[in-house]
Amino acid sequence: MSSRRTGNSVSRIKTGSFERRLSLTRAGLYAGTRVASHMATNWFSSKEKRDKRHRAMLSKQARFLVDELGKLKGSVVKIGQVMALYGEHFLPEEVTEALHTLEDQTTSLEWPAIERVLISELGSERLAELDVDPEPIGAASLGQVHRALRRSDGLELVLKVQYPGVADAVDSDLNAVAQLLRMARLVSFGPEFDDWLEEVRQMMHREVDYRLEARTTEKFRLMLADDPRFVVPRVLPEYSSAQVIASTYEHGHSVGSSVVRELSLERRSALGEAALELFFRELFVWGEIQTDPNFGNYRIRIAGEDGKGVDYDRIVLLDFGAVQSYSPEFLDPVIQMIRASYENDLDAVIDGGVKLRFMSRDWPKEVLEKFGQVCMSVLEPLSGNREAWPDYAVNSKGQYRWKQSDLPSRVARQAARSAISRYFRVPPKEFVFLNRKLIGVYTFIAVLHSEFNGEVLLRQYLYGDGDDTPDASATTQITNA
Numbered sequence: 001m002s003s004r005r006t007g008n009s010v011s012r013i014k015t016g017s018f019e020r021r022l023s024l025t026r027a028g029l030y031a032g033t034r035v036a037s038h039m040a041t042n043w044f045s046s047k048e049k050r051d052k053r054h055r056a057m058l059s060k061q062a063r064f065l066v067d068e069l070g071k072l073k074g075s076v077v078k079i080g081q082v083m084a085l086y087g088e089h090f091l092p093e094e095v096t097e098a099l100h101t102l103e104d105q106t107t108s109l110e111w112p113a114i115e116r117v118l119i120s121e122l123g124s125e126r127l128a129e130l131d132v133d134p135e136p137i138g139a140a141s142l143g144q145v146h147r148a149l150r151r152s153d154g155l156e157l158v159l160k161v162q163y164p165g166v167a168d169a170v171d172s173d174l175n176a177v178a179q180l181l182r183m184a185r186l187v188s189f190g191p192e193f194d195d196w197l198e199e200v201r202q203m204m205h206r207e208v209d210y211r212l213e214a215r216t217t218e219k220f221r222l223m224l225a226d227d228p229r230f231v232v233p234r235v236l237p238e239y240s241s242a243q244v245i246a247s248t249y250e251h252g253h254s255v256g257s258s259v260v261r262e263l264s265l266e267r268r269s270a271l272g273e274a275a276l277e278l279f280f281r282e283l284f285v286w287g288e289i290q291t292d293p294n295f296g297n298y299r300i301r302i303a304g305e306d307g308k309g310v311d312y313d314r315i316v317l318l319d320f321g322a323v324q325s326y327s328p329e330f331l332d333p334v335i336q337m338i339r340a341s342y343e344n345d346l347d348a349v350i351d352g353g354v355k356l357r358f359m360s361r362d363w364p365k366e367v368l369e370k371f372g373q374v375c376m377s378v379l380e381p382l383s384g385n386r387e388a389w390p391d392y393a394v395n396s397k398g399q400y401r402w403k404q405s406d407l408p409s410r411v412a413r414q415a416a417r418s419a420i421s422r423y424f425r426v427p428p429k430e431f432v433f434l435n436r437k438l439i440g441v442y443t444f445i446a447v448l449h450s451e452f453n454g455e456v457l458l459r460q461y462l463y464g465d466g467d468d469t470p471d472a473s474a475t476t477q478i479t480n481a
Contacts (some may be wrong), residue, residue: 009108062098076173077141078207082200083177091181108139114146114161121241130239132159138296142166142208147249156249157236160210167208167243174201199429207321210245216320217247223286224317229274231301231316251306252299252316255447260300265451267313271300272402272450274315277457279441283434284461287331291433292322293440295447330356330430339462341376342383349375356431374415378438380407382454395451403446408439 066080083091084099091099111134118127131151136144143162150157178197206212214235221232231250239246253259260268282289290297299316333355340348349372353359359371380389381400393405459465 009110058092059094059098062092062095063101066098066101076169076177079174079177079200079204081141082203108136108144109163111135113164114144117161117164117243118159121244122239126239130157130159148246157239157246158233158249159239160245160247162208162210162243164243170204170208171201174204196429196432203322203324206323210240210242213319213321214240214245216323217245220290220317220320220323224278228310228312229270229314230278231314233316233318250299250301250316250318252301252314255295255298255300255444257300259302260448263302263313265449267303268448269399269450269452271313271315272445272448273452273454273457275441275444275448276454278315279437280457280461283331284335287326287328289324289326289434289437290317290320290322291324291437292319293436293443294319295444298444324430324433326430326434334431334434335462337375338379338458341379342458342462344376344385346372346376358431374411377411377414378407379458381405381442382458384455386453397451398453399451400453401451402442403449405446408442 080099084096114136115132115134118132129151130148132146132148134146136146137158138145143160143166146159146161148157148159149155174197214237217233218235221234224230224232231252233247233250236246236248263271279289297317297319299318301314301316303311303313333352336355337349337352340346340352346369350359350368353371353375354361359368361368363371380393381402383389386394386398389400390405393401393407395401456465
């Protein structure tokens with residue numbers, strides 16, 4: 001039975017494991033048959049034509065499978081999104097490109113189905129205390145968000161409501177997607193893929209654990225309570241449950257909005273510095289990192305907009321469902337690589353990479369050194385060696401221009417031109433998530449068109465230079481900006 005659609009919403013989600021497995025199995029078998037047929041007819045072509053046709057077939061194949069995943073919604077879509085972000089080491093490029101389109105799916109669940117969840121989770125009396133807007137302000141793969149007003153005092157809040165049956169379907173969905181990829185002949189299975197799949201499984205279980213997310217949100221709110229540059233919603237436990245998270249509504253503008261773009265360079269740079277320092281605090285101090293770099297998880301609150309006389313811009317942090325805790329055994333070699341990169345110590349960078357198990361001592365020396373140099377180049381905006389910066393990456397004040405530097409593309413080209421890809425082994429799953437976070441932070445700063453040097457901040461967290469808890473307001477005062 002398919003979901004009934006009205007406009008941009010559906011009345012139900014296929015959550016029965018048999019129903020979902022049947023849809024995915026059909027898709028996988030159909031896709032696998034098409035691959036087999038393609039390989040048979042493509043055998044007699046020239047290598048160049050074979051490669052070109054194979055890529056075209058993969059792309060078509062992947063788009064077909066993504067369409068099938070999208071119809072199911074729920075955790076299947078989230079699994080596809082996670083694979084798009086973290087699966088480039090296992091999946092063909094054509095497949096990850098197609099999977100990225102899942103991120104654009106915004107179909108919501110109709111209000112009667114959501115209301116049933118709210119009544120079941122909170123009870124009719126508790127729900128009656130709230131005036132809930134039936135139109136969602138956001139819809140994702142695992143749930144959707146509704147604004148609400150508490151009738152007794154007018155408090156604005158949001159209710160994040162998990163789709164019914166999603167939590168129970170995680171394991172069967174993940175197994176079904178893996179089976180689909182196998183049947184469609186889109187991935188080579190091995191121990192490394194299995195390890196990674198297990199990490200995705202654990203991550204999915206964390207994402208549907210709303211009680212854990214509520215506790216993590218409160219934990220981050222308290223850790224950042226004394227830093228006025230950040231706003232974290234306050235969880236309201238009386239309206240929260242296993243499938244509902246209620247928190248204060250925190251307004252703000254999207255990072256790429258025209259309002260944010262029109263802020264002065266000084267203000268945009270202060271926001272970029274705040275984002276970088278938050279990452280350093282997660283990495284060096286807390287060992288807990290929000291690993292989902294989706295820009296939907298951030299808002300910018302412009303100075304003076306909250307009516308409290310706050311005279312600096314602030315970053316609103318939303319969604320703590322993808323927070324990961326890292327052990328010292330993993331973080332110590334990561335920090336070793338960062339410190340060694342800053343100190344231009346190539347041997348120590350390589351040693352850190354070997355400890356993290358994505359470099360190996362039995363590689364040729366020149367490959368190890370090239371890989372080490374690629375790792376070091378990632379720290380360009382935090383470097384003290386400013387002579388090495390490209391001219392276009394420096395403004396008239398000698399500050400780093402994060403957007404114009406085009407650093408991620410340059411690093412990717414540098415890696416592609418070397419022999420790294422022939423030796424590169426799949427990195428540990430923790431490193432993949434951490435790397436994505438770093439790229440997300442750099443991109444956030446670039447979208448703000450910030451211009452500042454990160455060296456001072458890095459030195460503070462590497463060596464304790466200066467005040468460990470700087471006066472945040474002093475760096476972001478913009479009254480006269």
